[in-house]
Amino acid sequence: MNPYLAGVLLGLVLLGTIYITGRGLGASGAIKSGVIATVESVAPEHAENGLYYSQQAAEREGGPLNNWLVFEVLGVIVGAFFSGVWANRVGLKFEKGPKATNWGRIIGALAGGALFGFGSQLARGCTSGSALSGMAVMSFGGIITMFAIFGSAYAFAYFFRKLWLK
Amino acid sequence: MGPLVPYIISSEFNLVIALIIGFFFGFVLEQAGFSSTKKLVGLFYGYDFTVLRVFFTAGVTAMVGVLLFHHYGILDISIIYINPTFLRSALIGGAIMGLGFILGGFCPGTSVCAAAIGKMDAMLFVLGSFIGVFAFTESYPLIKDTYLADAMGPVTMFEVLGMSRIAFAVVLAFVAIFAFVATWFVEMKVRKEPAKISKSRGMKYSVAALMPFVIIAIVAFVPGRQEIIQNKIAEAQRQNECVFYEISADELANEIIHNHYKINVIDVRSPEAFEEFHLPMAMNIPIDEITNRKWEMVFNQDIKTNIFYANDSMTVRMACLKSRFVGDAKNLILTETASEFKSMFFEIEQPDLATASKQEINEYNFRSNAVREMKQLIDALKNIGQPVVREVEVASGGC
Numbered sequence: 001m002n003p004y005l006a007g008v009l010l011g012l013v014l015l016g017t018i019y020i021t022g023r024g025l026g027a028s029g030a031i032k033s034g035v036i037a038t039v040e041s042v043a044p045e046h047a048e049n050g051l052y053y054s055q056q057a058a059e060r061e062g063g064p065l066n067n068w069l070v071f072e073v074l075g076v077i078v079g080a081f082f083s084g085v086w087a088n089r090v091g092l093k094f095e096k097g098p099k100a101t102n103w104g105r106i107i108g109a110l111a112g113g114a115l116f117g118f119g120s121q122l123a124r125g126c127t128s129g130s131a132l133s134g135m136a137v138m139s140f141g142g143i144i145t146m147f148a149i150f151g152s153a154y155a156f157a158y159f160f161r162k163l164w165l166k
Numbered sequence: 167m168g169p170l171v172p173y174i175i176s177s178e179f180n181l182v183i184a185l186i187i188g189f190f191f192g193f194v195l196e197q198a199g200f201s202s203t204k205k206l207v208g209l210f211y212g213y214d215f216t217v218l219r220v221f222f223t224a225g226v227t228a229m230v231g232v233l234l235f236h237h238y239g240i241l242d243i244s245i246i247y248i249n250p251t252f253l254r255s256a257l258i259g260g261a262i263m264g265l266g267f268i269l270g271g272f273c274p275g276t277s278v279c280a281a282a283i284g285k286m287d288a289m290l291f292v293l294g295s296f297i298g299v300f301a302f303t304e305s306y307p308l309i310k311d312t313y314l315a316d317a318m319g320p321v322t323m324f325e326v327l328g329m330s331r332i333a334f335a336v337v338l339a340f341v342a343i344f345a346f347v348a349t350w351f352v353e354m355k356v357r358k359e360p361a362k363i364s365k366s367r368g369m370k371y372s373v374a375a376l377m378p379f380v381i382i383a384i385v386a387f388v389p390g391r392q393e394i395i396q397n398k399i400a401e402a403q404r405q406n407e408c409v410f411y412e413i414s415a416d417e418l419a420n421e422i423i424h425n426h427y428k429i430n431v432i433d434v435r436s437p438e439a440f441e442e443f444h445l446p447m448a449m450n451i452p453i454d455e456i457t458n459r460k461w462e463m464v465f466n467q468d469i470k471t472n473i474f475y476a477n478d479s480m481t482v483r484m485a486c487l488k489s490r491f492v493g494d495a496k497n498l499i500l501t502e503t504a505s506e507f508k509s510m511f512f513e514i515e516q517p518d519l520a521t522a523s524k525q526e527i528n529e530y531n532f533r534s535n536a537v538r539e540m541k542q543l544i545d546a547l548k549n550i551g552q553p554v555v556r557e558v559e560v561a562s563g564g565c
Contacts, residue, residue: 075188112270113294
Protein backbone atom coordinates (compact mmCIF):
# COMPACT_ATOMS: atom_id res chain seq x y z
CA MET A 1 0.00 0.00 0.00
CA ASN A 2 1.17 3.51 -0.72
CA PRO A 3 2.61 4.78 2.58
CA TYR A 4 0.85 8.14 2.38
CA LEU A 5 -2.48 6.46 1.75
CA ALA A 6 -1.82 4.13 4.68
CA GLY A 7 -0.93 7.20 6.73
CA VAL A 8 -4.18 8.94 5.87
CA LEU A 9 -6.14 5.79 6.73
CA LEU A 10 -4.27 5.42 10.02
CA GLY A 11 -4.91 9.08 10.72
CA LEU A 12 -8.63 8.61 10.08
CA VAL A 13 -8.70 5.61 12.43
CA LEU A 14 -7.03 7.76 15.07
CA LEU A 15 -9.40 10.67 14.41
CA GLY A 16 -12.38 8.33 14.68
CA THR A 17 -11.01 6.99 17.94
CA ILE A 18 -10.65 10.47 19.38
CA TYR A 19 -14.11 11.46 18.17
CA ILE A 20 -15.81 8.39 19.60
CA THR A 21 -13.90 7.84 22.80
CA GLY A 22 -12.04 11.09 23.50
CA ARG A 23 -8.74 9.22 23.78
CA GLY A 24 -6.09 8.03 21.36
CA LEU A 25 -4.75 4.66 20.32
CA GLY A 26 -2.28 2.62 22.34
CA ALA A 27 -0.47 -0.66 22.65
CA SER A 28 1.90 -0.90 25.60
CA GLY A 29 -0.91 -0.22 28.06
CA ALA A 30 -2.45 -3.57 27.14
CA ILE A 31 0.82 -5.31 28.00
CA LYS A 32 0.81 -3.54 31.34
CA SER A 33 -2.71 -4.85 31.97
CA GLY A 34 -1.50 -8.33 31.09
CA VAL A 35 1.42 -8.08 33.49
CA ILE A 36 -0.75 -6.80 36.33
CA ALA A 37 -3.34 -9.52 35.72
CA THR A 38 -0.63 -12.17 35.77
CA VAL A 39 0.94 -10.89 38.97
CA GLU A 40 -2.47 -10.61 40.63
CA SER A 41 -3.34 -14.21 39.85
CA VAL A 42 0.10 -15.77 40.39
CA ALA A 43 1.15 -13.82 43.46
CA PRO A 44 -1.92 -12.10 44.92
CA GLU A 45 -0.13 -11.17 48.14
CA HIS A 46 2.69 -9.53 46.28
CA ALA A 47 0.18 -7.61 44.17
CA GLU A 48 -1.56 -6.35 47.26
CA ASN A 49 1.64 -5.14 48.89
CA GLY A 50 3.43 -3.85 45.82
CA LEU A 51 3.18 -0.09 45.51
CA TYR A 52 2.50 0.01 41.79
CA TYR A 53 0.02 -2.86 41.76
CA SER A 54 -2.05 -1.49 44.59
CA GLN A 55 -2.13 1.94 42.94
CA GLN A 56 -3.28 0.39 39.69
CA ALA A 57 -5.85 -1.80 41.41
CA ALA A 58 -7.36 1.29 43.00
CA GLU A 59 -7.60 3.01 39.63
CA ARG A 60 -9.06 0.10 37.72
CA GLU A 61 -12.56 -1.05 38.37
CA GLY A 62 -13.56 -4.52 37.30
CA GLY A 63 -10.08 -6.03 37.21
CA PRO A 64 -6.96 -5.24 35.21
CA LEU A 65 -8.20 -6.85 32.00
CA ASN A 66 -11.42 -4.86 31.89
CA ASN A 67 -9.54 -2.18 30.06
CA TRP A 68 -10.03 -0.29 26.81
CA LEU A 69 -6.53 -0.98 25.51
CA VAL A 70 -6.77 -4.72 26.17
CA PHE A 71 -9.79 -4.95 23.90
CA GLU A 72 -8.20 -2.64 21.38
CA VAL A 73 -5.08 -4.83 21.14
CA LEU A 74 -7.25 -7.94 20.77
CA GLY A 75 -8.78 -6.12 17.83
CA VAL A 76 -5.30 -5.31 16.50
CA ILE A 77 -4.40 -9.01 16.52
CA VAL A 78 -7.54 -9.89 14.55
CA GLY A 79 -7.15 -6.95 12.17
CA ALA A 80 -3.48 -7.64 11.46
CA PHE A 81 -4.18 -11.32 10.93
CA PHE A 82 -7.02 -10.49 8.55
CA SER A 83 -4.77 -8.13 6.61
CA GLY A 84 -2.02 -10.78 6.52
CA VAL A 85 -4.42 -13.35 5.13
CA TRP A 86 -5.64 -10.87 2.59
CA ALA A 87 -2.13 -10.04 1.43
CA ASN A 88 -1.01 -13.65 1.71
CA ARG A 89 1.66 -12.91 4.28
CA VAL A 90 0.67 -15.29 7.06
CA GLY A 91 3.02 -18.04 8.09
CA LEU A 92 5.55 -18.88 10.77
CA LYS A 93 8.67 -16.95 9.90
CA PHE A 94 11.80 -15.88 11.70
CA GLU A 95 12.98 -12.62 10.25
CA LYS A 96 16.47 -11.23 10.77
CA GLY A 97 19.05 -9.08 9.07
CA PRO A 98 21.24 -10.78 6.46
CA LYS A 99 24.34 -10.78 8.68
CA ALA A 100 22.63 -11.40 12.01
CA THR A 101 22.97 -14.78 13.73
CA ASN A 102 19.91 -16.58 15.02
CA TRP A 103 20.95 -16.11 18.61
CA GLY A 104 21.78 -12.50 17.96
CA ARG A 105 18.27 -11.91 16.67
CA ILE A 106 16.65 -13.84 19.52
CA ILE A 107 18.52 -11.91 22.17
CA GLY A 108 18.03 -8.66 20.28
CA ALA A 109 14.26 -9.17 20.03
CA LEU A 110 13.92 -10.12 23.69
CA ALA A 111 16.16 -7.30 24.92
CA GLY A 112 14.57 -4.80 22.55
CA GLY A 113 11.11 -5.80 23.74
CA ALA A 114 12.18 -5.56 27.36
CA LEU A 115 13.69 -2.10 26.85
CA PHE A 116 10.66 -0.91 24.92
CA GLY A 117 8.35 -2.29 27.58
CA PHE A 118 10.27 -0.63 30.39
CA GLY A 119 10.68 2.65 28.55
CA SER A 120 7.03 2.82 27.55
CA GLN A 121 5.96 2.56 31.17
CA LEU A 122 8.42 5.20 32.27
CA ALA A 123 7.33 7.58 29.51
CA ARG A 124 3.63 6.72 29.97
CA GLY A 125 3.16 5.49 26.44
CA CYS A 126 4.86 4.02 23.41
CA THR A 127 4.98 5.05 19.76
CA SER A 128 1.20 4.66 19.48
CA GLY A 129 -0.13 5.93 22.78
CA SER A 130 2.36 8.70 23.32
CA ALA A 131 3.98 9.73 20.05
CA LEU A 132 1.19 9.21 17.49
CA SER A 133 -1.83 10.02 19.63
CA GLY A 134 0.15 12.80 21.29
CA MET A 135 0.85 14.40 17.95
CA ALA A 136 -2.84 14.34 17.02
CA VAL A 137 -3.76 16.33 20.12
CA MET A 138 -0.50 18.33 20.06
CA SER A 139 0.53 17.07 23.49
CA PHE A 140 3.93 18.43 24.53
CA GLY A 141 4.79 15.22 26.37
CA GLY A 142 3.78 13.06 23.42
CA ILE A 143 5.83 15.02 20.92
CA ILE A 144 9.01 15.14 23.03
CA THR A 145 8.67 11.40 23.68
CA MET A 146 8.49 10.93 19.93
CA PHE A 147 11.68 12.92 19.42
CA ALA A 148 13.37 10.99 22.23
CA ILE A 149 12.43 7.62 20.71
CA PHE A 150 13.51 8.39 17.17
CA GLY A 151 16.53 10.47 18.21
CA SER A 152 17.83 7.71 20.41
CA ALA A 153 17.17 5.04 17.77
CA TYR A 154 19.21 7.08 15.26
CA ALA A 155 21.96 7.58 17.82
CA PHE A 156 22.26 3.85 18.51
CA ALA A 157 21.65 2.71 14.92
CA TYR A 158 25.34 2.76 14.01
CA PHE A 159 26.32 0.42 16.85
CA PHE A 160 23.81 -2.25 15.93
CA ARG A 161 24.16 -2.05 12.14
CA LYS A 162 25.38 -5.66 12.02
CA LEU A 163 21.95 -6.78 13.19
CA TRP A 164 20.26 -5.28 10.14
CA LEU A 165 22.57 -4.30 7.27
CA LYS A 166 24.35 -6.36 4.67
CA MET B 167 -21.00 16.63 19.98
CA GLY B 168 -18.06 14.27 20.46
CA PRO B 169 -16.52 12.51 22.22
CA LEU B 170 -19.46 10.12 22.12
CA VAL B 171 -18.35 8.19 25.20
CA PRO B 172 -19.79 8.29 27.86
CA TYR B 173 -22.93 10.34 27.05
CA ILE B 174 -23.98 8.84 23.76
CA ILE B 175 -22.16 5.52 23.86
CA SER B 176 -22.02 3.81 27.24
CA SER B 177 -18.73 2.89 28.84
CA GLU B 178 -19.51 -0.81 28.54
CA PHE B 179 -20.19 -0.65 24.84
CA ASN B 180 -16.97 1.31 24.58
CA LEU B 181 -15.09 -1.98 24.92
CA VAL B 182 -16.80 -3.29 21.82
CA ILE B 183 -15.81 -0.07 20.07
CA ALA B 184 -12.25 -0.76 21.24
CA LEU B 185 -12.30 -4.13 19.50
CA ILE B 186 -13.54 -2.59 16.27
CA ILE B 187 -11.08 0.30 16.38
CA GLY B 188 -8.29 -2.16 17.17
CA PHE B 189 -9.28 -4.20 14.14
CA PHE B 190 -8.81 -1.21 11.83
CA PHE B 191 -5.65 -0.13 13.64
CA GLY B 192 -4.10 -3.58 13.18
CA PHE B 193 -5.32 -3.84 9.61
CA VAL B 194 -3.81 -0.52 8.55
CA LEU B 195 -0.52 -1.14 10.36
CA GLU B 196 -0.15 -4.51 8.69
CA GLN B 197 -1.16 -3.14 5.29
CA ALA B 198 1.42 -0.38 5.67
CA GLY B 199 4.05 -3.09 5.97
CA PHE B 200 4.78 -2.53 9.64
CA SER B 201 4.78 -6.27 10.31
CA SER B 202 8.32 -6.50 8.96
CA THR B 203 11.41 -5.33 10.81
CA LYS B 204 13.09 -4.64 7.48
CA LYS B 205 10.65 -1.83 6.82
CA LEU B 206 10.76 -0.53 10.36
CA VAL B 207 14.52 -0.29 10.84
CA GLY B 208 14.96 0.96 7.27
CA LEU B 209 14.10 4.34 8.74
CA PHE B 210 17.25 4.34 10.85
CA TYR B 211 19.61 3.28 8.06
CA GLY B 212 18.11 5.48 5.39
CA TYR B 213 17.03 2.84 2.92
CA ASP B 214 13.29 2.87 3.63
CA PHE B 215 11.38 5.78 5.13
CA THR B 216 7.94 4.15 5.00
CA VAL B 217 7.57 4.41 8.79
CA LEU B 218 8.18 8.13 8.78
CA ARG B 219 5.74 8.63 5.91
CA VAL B 220 2.93 6.63 7.45
CA PHE B 221 3.55 7.97 10.93
CA PHE B 222 3.76 11.65 10.04
CA THR B 223 0.89 11.49 7.55
CA ALA B 224 -1.29 9.83 10.17
CA GLY B 225 -0.32 12.38 12.81
CA VAL B 226 -1.01 15.36 10.56
CA THR B 227 -4.27 13.87 9.25
CA ALA B 228 -5.59 13.25 12.75
CA MET B 229 -4.39 16.61 14.02
CA VAL B 230 -6.01 18.54 11.17
CA GLY B 231 -9.15 16.45 11.60
CA VAL B 232 -9.32 17.27 15.30
CA LEU B 233 -8.98 20.98 14.47
CA LEU B 234 -11.74 20.78 11.89
CA PHE B 235 -14.09 18.82 14.15
CA HIS B 236 -13.49 21.30 16.93
CA HIS B 237 -14.12 24.23 14.60
CA TYR B 238 -17.54 22.97 13.62
CA GLY B 239 -18.49 21.98 17.12
CA ILE B 240 -18.40 18.26 16.38
CA LEU B 241 -15.73 17.50 18.96
CA ASP B 242 -15.15 19.19 22.29
CA ILE B 243 -11.36 19.32 22.57
CA SER B 244 -11.45 20.71 26.07
CA ILE B 245 -12.29 17.27 27.41
CA ILE B 246 -10.32 14.89 25.21
CA TYR B 247 -7.33 13.15 26.70
CA ILE B 248 -4.07 15.03 26.31
CA ASN B 249 -1.09 13.01 27.46
CA PRO B 250 0.26 14.67 30.59
CA THR B 251 3.85 15.81 30.40
CA PHE B 252 6.46 14.56 32.83
CA LEU B 253 9.57 15.94 31.18
CA ARG B 254 12.27 13.78 32.72
CA SER B 255 10.53 10.42 32.46
CA ALA B 256 9.36 11.23 28.91
CA LEU B 257 12.92 11.90 27.75
CA ILE B 258 14.56 9.00 29.59
CA GLY B 259 11.74 6.61 28.71
CA GLY B 260 11.85 7.74 25.10
CA ALA B 261 15.61 7.18 24.91
CA ILE B 262 15.24 3.68 26.35
CA MET B 263 12.49 2.94 23.84
CA GLY B 264 14.71 4.15 20.99
CA LEU B 265 17.43 1.69 22.04
CA GLY B 266 14.79 -1.02 22.24
CA PHE B 267 13.58 -0.07 18.78
CA ILE B 268 16.97 -0.49 17.14
CA LEU B 269 17.74 -3.69 19.06
CA GLY B 270 14.40 -5.38 18.62
CA GLY B 271 13.27 -3.88 15.32
CA PHE B 272 9.70 -3.33 16.49
CA CYS B 273 7.61 -1.12 18.70
CA PRO B 274 4.79 -2.63 20.81
CA GLY B 275 1.96 -2.01 18.34
CA THR B 276 3.87 -3.27 15.32
CA SER B 277 5.21 -6.29 17.20
CA VAL B 278 1.66 -7.37 18.01
CA CYS B 279 0.76 -7.05 14.32
CA ALA B 280 3.80 -9.02 13.21
CA ALA B 281 3.21 -11.70 15.85
CA ALA B 282 -0.39 -12.00 14.63
CA ILE B 283 0.78 -13.05 11.18
CA GLY B 284 3.28 -15.53 12.52
CA LYS B 285 6.58 -13.66 12.85
CA MET B 286 8.44 -15.53 15.57
CA ASP B 287 10.91 -12.74 16.21
CA ALA B 288 7.94 -10.49 16.91
CA MET B 289 6.56 -12.99 19.39
CA LEU B 290 9.90 -12.86 21.19
CA PHE B 291 9.67 -9.07 21.18
CA VAL B 292 6.19 -9.22 22.75
CA LEU B 293 7.48 -11.65 25.36
CA GLY B 294 10.37 -9.26 25.98
CA SER B 295 7.99 -6.35 26.48
CA PHE B 296 6.09 -8.31 29.11
CA ILE B 297 9.40 -8.82 30.91
CA GLY B 298 10.25 -5.13 30.52
CA VAL B 299 6.90 -3.97 31.89
CA PHE B 300 7.23 -6.45 34.74
CA ALA B 301 10.69 -5.03 35.50
CA PHE B 302 9.09 -1.60 35.63
CA THR B 303 6.21 -2.54 37.91
CA GLU B 304 8.59 -4.38 40.23
CA SER B 305 11.14 -1.60 40.43
CA TYR B 306 8.51 1.12 40.64
CA PRO B 307 9.31 2.09 44.26
CA LEU B 308 12.92 2.74 43.19
CA ILE B 309 12.12 4.83 40.12
CA LYS B 310 9.03 6.52 41.43
CA ASP B 311 10.82 9.83 41.92
CA THR B 312 12.03 9.92 38.31
CA TYR B 313 8.61 8.77 37.13
CA LEU B 314 6.85 11.65 38.83
CA ALA B 315 9.50 14.35 38.35
CA ASP B 316 8.86 17.58 36.41
CA ALA B 317 5.10 17.17 36.21
CA MET B 318 3.70 19.80 33.88
CA GLY B 319 0.15 18.51 33.45
CA PRO B 320 -1.57 18.08 30.10
CA VAL B 321 0.22 20.92 28.33
CA THR B 322 0.25 21.18 24.57
CA MET B 323 3.14 21.90 22.26
CA PHE B 324 1.75 25.23 21.10
CA GLU B 325 1.29 26.43 24.66
CA VAL B 326 4.92 25.63 25.43
CA LEU B 327 6.08 27.37 22.27
CA GLY B 328 3.75 30.29 22.94
CA MET B 329 2.03 30.17 19.56
CA SER B 330 -1.56 29.64 18.55
CA ARG B 331 -3.02 26.22 17.84
CA ILE B 332 -3.41 27.10 14.17
CA ALA B 333 0.16 28.38 13.82
CA PHE B 334 1.52 25.19 15.31
CA ALA B 335 -0.62 23.10 12.98
CA VAL B 336 0.88 24.95 10.02
CA VAL B 337 4.40 24.42 11.38
CA LEU B 338 3.83 20.71 11.94
CA ALA B 339 2.36 20.22 8.47
CA PHE B 340 5.32 22.06 6.94
CA VAL B 341 7.81 19.98 8.90
CA ALA B 342 6.07 16.80 7.79
CA ILE B 343 6.09 17.72 4.11
CA PHE B 344 9.67 18.91 4.27
CA ALA B 345 10.61 15.60 5.91
CA PHE B 346 8.82 13.64 3.17
CA VAL B 347 10.70 15.42 0.41
CA ALA B 348 14.08 15.35 2.15
CA THR B 349 13.90 11.68 3.11
CA TRP B 350 12.85 10.76 -0.40
CA PHE B 351 16.11 12.25 -1.72
CA VAL B 352 18.09 10.44 1.01
CA GLU B 353 16.35 7.17 0.23
CA MET B 354 17.09 7.45 -3.47
CA LYS B 355 20.72 8.24 -2.72
CA VAL B 356 21.15 5.26 -0.36
CA ARG B 357 19.47 2.98 -2.89
CA LYS B 358 21.56 4.56 -5.67
CA GLU B 359 18.49 5.24 -7.81
CA PRO B 360 17.89 8.48 -9.73
CA ALA B 361 15.72 10.93 -7.79
CA LYS B 362 13.09 11.41 -10.44
CA ILE B 363 9.34 11.37 -10.28
CA SER B 364 6.82 11.35 -13.11
CA LYS B 365 4.89 14.52 -13.73
CA SER B 366 1.44 13.09 -12.98
CA ARG B 367 2.64 11.54 -9.72
CA GLY B 368 4.27 14.79 -8.76
CA MET B 369 1.00 16.60 -9.36
CA LYS B 370 -0.95 14.16 -7.23
CA TYR B 371 1.51 14.45 -4.35
CA SER B 372 1.46 18.25 -4.54
CA VAL B 373 -2.33 18.30 -4.35
CA ALA B 374 -2.25 15.89 -1.41
CA ALA B 375 0.36 18.06 0.31
CA LEU B 376 -1.89 21.09 -0.08
CA MET B 377 -4.82 19.40 1.61
CA PRO B 378 -3.78 19.95 5.24
CA PHE B 379 -3.14 23.63 4.55
CA VAL B 380 -6.54 24.03 2.92
CA ILE B 381 -8.21 22.52 5.98
CA ILE B 382 -6.13 24.62 8.37
CA ALA B 383 -7.08 27.70 6.34
CA ILE B 384 -10.76 26.76 6.64
CA VAL B 385 -10.36 26.48 10.39
CA ALA B 386 -8.52 29.78 10.53
CA PHE B 387 -10.71 31.90 8.28
CA VAL B 388 -14.16 30.38 7.83
CA PRO B 389 -16.56 31.02 10.70
CA GLY B 390 -17.00 28.07 13.03
CA ARG B 391 -19.90 26.93 15.14
CA GLN B 392 -19.60 29.59 17.84
CA GLU B 393 -19.30 32.36 15.27
CA ILE B 394 -22.18 30.98 13.24
CA ILE B 395 -24.39 31.06 16.32
CA GLN B 396 -23.28 34.59 17.17
CA ASN B 397 -23.91 35.74 13.61
CA LYS B 398 -27.35 34.20 13.49
CA ILE B 399 -28.26 35.89 16.74
CA ALA B 400 -26.97 39.24 15.54
CA GLU B 401 -28.83 38.81 12.28
CA ALA B 402 -32.09 37.92 14.02
CA GLN B 403 -31.70 40.89 16.32
CA ARG B 404 -31.00 43.31 13.53
CA GLN B 405 -33.98 42.22 11.51
CA ASN B 406 -36.08 42.30 14.63
CA GLU B 407 -37.92 39.28 13.43
CA CYS B 408 -37.56 36.89 16.30
CA VAL B 409 -40.76 35.89 17.98
CA PHE B 410 -40.62 34.99 21.62
CA TYR B 411 -43.35 32.99 23.20
CA GLU B 412 -43.98 34.28 26.65
CA ILE B 413 -45.53 32.82 29.73
CA SER B 414 -46.85 34.86 32.61
CA ALA B 415 -45.83 34.34 36.20
CA ASP B 416 -49.25 32.99 37.20
CA GLU B 417 -49.27 30.51 34.34
CA LEU B 418 -45.75 29.44 35.23
CA ALA B 419 -46.72 28.89 38.87
CA ASN B 420 -49.59 26.75 37.67
CA GLU B 421 -47.26 24.78 35.42
CA ILE B 422 -44.77 24.24 38.22
CA ILE B 423 -47.47 22.93 40.52
CA HIS B 424 -49.20 20.67 38.06
CA ASN B 425 -46.71 19.88 35.30
CA HIS B 426 -43.30 20.24 36.86
CA TYR B 427 -42.11 17.12 35.08
CA LYS B 428 -42.85 18.66 31.69
CA ILE B 429 -40.82 21.81 32.09
CA ASN B 430 -37.30 22.99 32.80
CA VAL B 431 -37.29 26.28 34.62
CA ILE B 432 -33.98 27.82 33.65
CA ASP B 433 -32.39 30.68 35.52
CA VAL B 434 -29.87 32.37 33.23
CA ARG B 435 -28.55 34.78 35.83
CA SER B 436 -25.23 34.41 37.63
CA PRO B 437 -24.80 31.62 40.20
CA GLU B 438 -24.66 34.27 42.97
CA ALA B 439 -28.01 35.73 42.02
CA PHE B 440 -29.37 32.22 41.73
CA GLU B 441 -28.11 31.40 45.21
CA GLU B 442 -29.80 34.46 46.65
CA PHE B 443 -33.21 33.77 45.17
CA HIS B 444 -34.49 31.47 42.48
CA LEU B 445 -37.83 30.19 41.34
CA PRO B 446 -39.05 26.87 42.69
CA MET B 447 -37.60 23.93 40.72
CA ALA B 448 -35.30 26.20 38.73
CA MET B 449 -31.89 25.17 37.49
CA ASN B 450 -29.10 27.62 36.96
CA ILE B 451 -27.51 27.90 33.52
CA PRO B 452 -25.70 31.25 33.29
CA ILE B 453 -26.17 32.76 29.85
CA ASP B 454 -22.54 32.31 28.84
CA GLU B 455 -22.75 28.62 29.55
CA ILE B 456 -25.65 27.85 27.27
CA THR B 457 -23.44 26.62 24.44
CA ASN B 458 -21.43 24.48 26.85
CA ARG B 459 -21.56 20.80 26.07
CA LYS B 460 -22.81 19.79 29.47
CA TRP B 461 -26.17 21.43 28.91
CA GLU B 462 -26.76 19.94 25.51
CA MET B 463 -29.24 17.49 27.01
CA VAL B 464 -31.36 20.37 28.24
CA PHE B 465 -31.52 22.27 24.97
CA ASN B 466 -31.57 19.44 22.52
CA GLN B 467 -34.59 17.34 23.46
CA ASP B 468 -38.25 17.32 22.62
CA ILE B 469 -39.75 16.14 25.88
CA LYS B 470 -39.65 19.14 28.15
CA THR B 471 -40.37 22.78 27.52
CA ASN B 472 -37.65 25.16 28.60
CA ILE B 473 -38.80 28.30 30.38
CA PHE B 474 -36.18 31.00 30.75
CA TYR B 475 -36.11 33.83 33.19
CA ALA B 476 -33.62 36.48 34.25
CA ASN B 477 -33.70 39.92 35.77
CA ASP B 478 -34.07 41.86 32.55
CA SER B 479 -35.89 41.19 29.33
CA MET B 480 -32.73 41.66 27.21
CA THR B 481 -30.85 38.82 28.89
CA VAL B 482 -33.71 36.41 28.86
CA ARG B 483 -34.35 37.01 25.17
CA MET B 484 -30.68 36.55 24.38
CA ALA B 485 -30.65 33.28 26.32
CA CYS B 486 -33.74 32.02 24.56
CA LEU B 487 -32.27 32.93 21.19
CA LYS B 488 -28.97 31.25 21.98
CA SER B 489 -30.66 28.07 23.07
CA ARG B 490 -32.50 27.89 19.76
CA PHE B 491 -29.21 27.44 17.98
CA VAL B 492 -28.01 24.78 20.36
CA GLY B 493 -30.97 22.49 20.08
CA ASP B 494 -34.57 22.23 19.07
CA ALA B 495 -36.32 22.11 22.42
CA LYS B 496 -39.46 24.19 22.86
CA ASN B 497 -38.49 27.44 24.54
CA LEU B 498 -40.60 29.99 26.41
CA ILE B 499 -39.64 33.08 28.32
CA LEU B 500 -41.13 34.34 31.51
CA THR B 501 -42.74 37.77 31.06
CA GLU B 502 -41.87 38.85 34.59
CA THR B 503 -38.37 39.11 35.96
CA ALA B 504 -37.06 37.05 38.84
CA SER B 505 -37.59 39.82 41.37
CA GLU B 506 -41.09 40.51 40.11
CA PHE B 507 -41.91 36.84 40.55
CA LYS B 508 -40.49 36.98 44.04
CA SER B 509 -42.61 39.95 45.10
CA MET B 510 -45.70 38.59 43.36
CA PHE B 511 -45.58 35.28 45.15
CA PHE B 512 -43.21 35.12 48.07
CA GLU B 513 -43.73 38.65 49.39
CA ILE B 514 -47.43 38.81 48.74
CA GLU B 515 -49.53 40.87 51.13
CA GLN B 516 -53.10 40.19 51.97
CA PRO B 517 -55.35 42.82 50.41
CA ASP B 518 -57.83 44.63 52.52
CA LEU B 519 -60.92 42.46 52.19
CA ALA B 520 -63.24 45.39 52.60
CA THR B 521 -61.91 47.49 49.73
CA ALA B 522 -60.29 44.99 47.40
CA SER B 523 -61.99 43.92 44.21
CA LYS B 524 -63.00 40.34 43.68
CA GLN B 525 -60.22 39.88 41.18
CA GLU B 526 -57.59 41.04 43.67
CA ILE B 527 -58.87 38.62 46.24
CA ASN B 528 -58.88 35.75 43.78
CA GLU B 529 -55.37 36.63 42.75
CA TYR B 530 -54.26 36.67 46.34
CA ASN B 531 -55.86 33.33 47.05
CA PHE B 532 -54.34 31.76 43.98
CA ARG B 533 -50.86 33.07 44.65
CA SER B 534 -50.71 32.25 48.31
CA ASN B 535 -52.02 28.78 47.57
CA ALA B 536 -49.47 28.44 44.81
CA VAL B 537 -46.63 29.35 47.15
CA ARG B 538 -47.77 26.75 49.64
CA GLU B 539 -48.12 24.08 46.99
CA MET B 540 -44.79 24.90 45.41
CA LYS B 541 -43.14 24.64 48.81
CA GLN B 542 -44.80 21.31 49.40
CA LEU B 543 -43.71 20.12 46.01
CA ILE B 544 -40.11 21.09 46.68
CA ASP B 545 -40.24 19.27 49.96
CA ALA B 546 -41.64 16.21 48.25
CA LEU B 547 -39.09 16.32 45.48
CA LYS B 548 -36.17 17.46 47.51
CA ASN B 549 -33.54 15.81 45.38
CA ILE B 550 -34.99 16.99 42.12
CA GLY B 551 -35.42 20.47 43.51
CA GLN B 552 -31.71 20.80 44.21
CA PRO B 553 -29.78 22.79 41.67
CA VAL B 554 -28.51 20.29 39.15
CA VAL B 555 -24.75 19.92 39.18
CA ARG B 556 -23.41 18.16 36.17
CA GLU B 557 -19.81 17.35 35.56
CA VAL B 558 -18.05 16.83 32.28
CA GLU B 559 -16.22 13.53 32.26
CA VAL B 560 -12.75 14.01 30.88
CA ALA B 561 -11.54 11.14 28.74
CA SER B 562 -8.53 9.18 29.94
CA GLY B 563 -6.08 7.49 27.63
CA GLY B 564 -2.45 6.83 26.91
CA CYS B 565 -0.66 3.61 27.57
